């Protein structure tokens with residue numbers, strides 16, 4: 001397994017990120033938090049780990065332009081736009097929104113940063129978003145490189161294979177479980193493949209922040225199958241082996257309930273950890289409200305999203 005040749009990678013993230021212990025409010029075991037919210041300032045969060053591989057590939061392909069998509073406050077789109085600016089690539093974002101703000105309207109959060117770094121932005125409706133692959137391919141042109149939603153494909157998932165190796169140099173005792181927020185599946189896939197690749201007996205849980213368990217199991221198994229096609233020495237993760245925790249998406253993608261916001265505030269006040277309302281704030285609730293699921297030494301991957309808190 002260890003003889004797999006790692007694909008080319010750019011150095012964009014501040015690595016290694018710290019692994020720190022926290023005591024959450026309530027009667028929960030000490031939580032080890034992998035601070036991937038500290039991967040950078042503009043590049044904060046999990047997406048930059050995937051972009052290190054995806055943008056290395058874009059450069060190797062001779063691309064001068066990157067095209068990607070996501071929700072109007074997508075962390076992935078913001079990270080792509082900022083990294084593209086850093087690498088002198090142009091960037092075109094397809095952002096999902098049924099009622100786009102006028103160009104001159106003030107914007108907040110990730111969208112404000114997309115504009116600040118000069119990304120070209122096309123707003124598309126939820127219906128149009130179903131055809132995003134075709135829209136992005138058409139916008140890419142001959143020198144364009146298309147990155148799928150969330151950077152979640154076989155190449156991007158290497159970001160979290162590598163994160164597992166980083167973690168192994170940091171923990172004194174292996175955790176009883178590794179937990180992350182799951183939105184497009186690449187982070188969960190990378191952690192699961194990375195753990196299996198090193199023959200570690202640690203369950204990996206993704207907390208669904210949208211969609212349902214069967215949808216994510218199928219998506220993550222597909223990423224794993226694609227990774228095995230490309231790098232046959234990697235272990236394959238089957239649908240039935242993928243652990244998705246349901247019950248925390250609340251009102252749905254990017255919809256916040258007062259109870260969720262109250263938990264974000266209580267964690268911030270008691271630990272100083274800043275969670276975002278769309279991903280980490282929902283996912284960490286699983287550890288707060290069902291600690292029994294994850295054993296006595298859980299590890300949470302804080303995947304960032306801070307600008308969503310300011311949107």
Ligand SMILES: Cc1ncc(COP(=O)(O)O)c(C=O)c1O
Nearest residue numbers: 075183184185186187279303305
């Ligand atoms: C802050 C944050 N956390 C978690 C996720 C989920 O990661 P993934 O898309 O790899 O499932 C995302 C993106 O979707 C994100 O922006």
